[in-house]
Amino acid sequence: MADTNNQDDNIDIDSDSGTIDKSSDIEEEDSDDEYHPQVRLNKLHGYCLLDKIILQRLKQNDSGIINLSISLRDTYFNSIDWKEDGYFIANNTHLKKLHISYIGTIGKIDYILGEEGHNLPTREQLRGLFSCIYRNSSIIELSFRSILIYDKFGGGLIEGLSGHPSLIRLEMGQAKLGLHHSLRRLESEHGMEIGCEVLGKLLKNPKSKLNDLRLPYCKLDDNGLGTLCDGLLGNSRIKRLCLYGNDNITPDCWRALSTVIQHPNCKLVGLDLHSTVMRDEGLESLGNALRGSSLKSLILGDNPSISSRVWQTLLNQLSEISVESLDLRRAKIDDDGLATLASIGTLKSLDLQCLHDNMAKTPTCWRSFFNSLQTRGAQLVKLDISGNKVGGSGASALGSLLNSMGTLKTLKMNNISYSDNESDNITSQGWQTLFTSLQDSNLDLVELKLSGNSIDDEGMQLLVRLVSRMTSLKYMNLSCNHLITPTGWLALSDYLQSPNFALETLDLDENILHDDTVAAFASALVQNNTLKSLDLDDCVGGDDNLLITERGWLAVSTLIYNKTSILETYNSNHTICKLGFDHDEMNLPDNLTSLLELNKNKDKAEVARQKILQTQFSTEDGDTSKMQVLLDMELKMLPSAIAWIGRPLPIGWEGAQVSGLSTMYNLTRRLPDLFDSSPQKKSSAAKRKRSV
Numbered sequence: 001m002a003d004t005n006n007q008d009d010n011i012d013i014d015s016d017s018g019t020i021d022k023s024s025d026i027e028e029e030d031s032d033d034e035y036h037p038q039v040r041l042n043k044l045h046g047y048c049l050l051d052k053i054i055l056q057r058l059k060q061n062d063s064g065i066i067n068l069s070i071s072l073r074d075t076y077f078n079s080i081d082w083k084e085d086g087y088f089i090a091n092n093t094h095l096k097k098l099h100i101s102y103i104g105t106i107g108k109i110d111y112i113l114g115e116e117g118h119n120l121p122t123r124e125q126l127r128g129l130f131s132c133i134y135r136n137s138s139i140i141e142l143s144f145r146s147i148l149i150y151d152k153f154g155g156g157l158i159e160g161l162s163g164h165p166s167l168i169r170l171e172m173g174q175a176k177l178g179l180h181h182s183l184r185r186l187e188s189e190h191g192m193e194i195g196c197e198v199l200g201k202l203l204k205n206p207k208s209k210l211n212d213l214r215l216p217y218c219k220l221d222d223n224g225l226g227t228l229c230d231g232l233l234g235n236s237r238i239k240r241l242c243l244y245g246n247d248n249i250t251p252d253c254w255r256a257l258s259t260v261i262q263h264p265n266c267k268l269v270g271l272d273l274h275s276t277v278m279r280d281e282g283l284e285s286l287g288n289a290l291r292g293s294s295l296k297s298l299i300l301g302d303n304p305s306i307s308s309r310v311w312q313t314l315l316n317q318l319s320e321i322s323v324e325s326l327d328l329r330r331a332k333i334d335d336d337g338l339a340t341l342a343s344i345g346t347l348k349s350l351d352l353q354c355l356h357d358n359m360a361k362t363p364t365c366w367r368s369f370f371n372s373l374q375t376r377g378a379q380l381v382k383l384d385i386s387g388n389k390v391g392g393s394g395a396s397a398l399g400s401l402l403n404s405m406g407t408l409k410t411l412k413m414n415n416i417s418y419s420d421n422e423s424d425n426i427t428s429q430g431w432q433t434l435f436t437s438l439q440d441s442n443l444d445l446v447e448l449k450l451s452g453n454s455i456d457d458e459g460m461q462l463l464v465r466l467v468s469r470m471t472s473l474k475y476m477n478l479s480c481n482h483l484i485t486p487t488g489w490l491a492l493s494d495y496l497q498s499p500n501f502a503l504e505t506l507d508l509d510e511n512i513l514h515d516d517t518v519a520a521f522a523s524a525l526v527q528n529n530t531l532k533s534l535d536l537d538d539c540v541g542g543d544d545n546l547l548i549t550e551r552g553w554l555a556v557s558t559l560i561y562n563k564t565s566i567l568e569t570y571n572s573n574h575t576i577c578k579l580g581f582d583h584d585e586m587n588l589p590d591n592l593t594s595l596l597e598l599n600k601n602k603d604k605a606e607v608a609r610q611k612i613l614q615t616q617f618s619t620e621d622g623d624t625s626k627m628q629v630l631l632d633m634e635l636k637m638l639p640s641a642i643a644w645i646g647r648p649l650p651i652g653w654e655g656a657q658v659s660g661l662s663t664m665y666n667l668t669r670r671l672p673d674l675f676d677s678s679p680q681k682k683s684s685a686a687k688r689k690r691s692v
Helices: 037-046 052-059 075-079 123-135 152-159 181-190 194-204 222-232 251-262 280-290 308-318 335-342 363-375 391-403 428-437 457-467 491-496 515-524 550-560 566-570 590-598 604-616 625-631 635-645 661-670 679-691
Strands: 011-013 020-022 067-071 097-101 141-145 169-173 212-214 240-242 270-272 297-299 325-327 349-351 382-384 410-412 447-449 475-477 505-507 533-535
Touching (some): 123 152, 169 194, 251 280, 280 308, 308 335, 335 363, 391 428, 491 515, 515 550, 550 590, 635 661
Parallel strands (some): 067 097, 141 169, 212 240, 297 325, 325 349, 349 382, 382 410, 410 447, 475 505, 505 533
């Protein structure tokens, strides 16, 4: 393996593809829900959960296993002999991200690392697991969830990560490093939080390669954060620090963090203080510390106690540094604050979602803001103005701004149609005007969100014309646009067949769709191989009470699983794997749910093979008539066909799968001489085949 001392500090890993990306100093920040318990759990779909099949692949050092999740509550974890089989982690050269969790049961919310009891991992097993992690030289990211570090044993396991040869990101989500209310009885025994102490030691270790520390919802208090700040003071390695959701910190301790930032060795470029219930005093001290810092990304959303006065002061201070990414969602930023924000010329990413309602942000103010950004030549890559009362006049200025920004890749404009004054609403005509003004723009977005607006059928047609020119668009959200009729949605059918179509997710939740619309979508997607998710949750018919019926789902089933012929089955859609958040609640036919599961597999050739075996050669009903297609083949083609039929089943397959052995058996029965090795038998087999 290459010398890890030379690893790029900005390495990141895509959880779905498993590829390594050497990003710029600005790391794209996740949504505000990233660390919410349930959402964070749902996002683990990018990880392979350790089980018997995954274990075998890991033992083979399978390059396809890059992200691994281990549940300490899973009985399978307790069945592993870590001394005998631990090499599957210790010697693995492909594993990059390892997630370790404990999801508690009712009455058992917190798990103290090393705690012993019924159905809990033993300390010996935990030592075995962590010993393997220490010896691994490929893991870049290690994350823990719902695990409490509260005694010397657990602290020792974490401290053992000091000097790890490749670890650059450590996340302890909901690790509750502070004193939890149910564990106050242990306070006198253990004193200051051991979890924070060992993290401080880890940060001080000169061999540590950590540059990204994430501690969301860890119940940090002043003592805990103070201990961490001692470890961070003078640290020149840490570049990103996340304290999301730690709301027990007083202004005194924010001043301790300010001291860390002001240290000449501090190299922080990313700081996440979302939902920390910070007050004016805390932000004032941080703002002063940020002057002259190297900070590029600052997340301060959902801190409602900060006044508009202090926000104004902070924005003035940020205009003096080269900050590139700001998350200020739900902040009390007034008209003057917006004007100051527009003067920060280095911004590339700006999240202004749902700015506080009580501030006097009128459509006139938004118009001035957008005009100022355009005048200053803003080159934003990401802009989120969702949930704000932009108004018709603001929308007009927004159109001019978007026309001037060829760099923009993410645009989020959910729920911006309505304002306190109905005359200021962005009407259907306003959306038509906006989309018309962008027809000749250079916009080539990757993500576009327009949920909950007053777009109508004509606006939909103009939007389709606009996005059809984009070659990079991967995600589009048009949910909750109730003015678009089923006729208007049909405009999407042409876009689904556009040569520029590159969408992977199309969200149409809570719209007025019916069977004919869904059937048109299915017909348009026959040749598509990019769309993975077509979200149709809560879509109703024109009378507002009829869900998409069996006829609509049958059209989708036929798209994914056309049984007409082998060729049609082969040419079916093998990409779409999601139609909504919960397929069971959508009342999808059982076979359609199974097909969507089948399409999750990345080996599309094997997906097609499975569908052909299940439709064209299935003998469950005793019908072997479809075997004739094999019997009609030229003799020289049969060996290839037989090899295709008998191909070994892949490891780690998702969804239904069938073996080709039954087809092989029926073929053998029809042509027994074909499998005899003597020349005479082969000759007679050929003659017999011609006569069958």
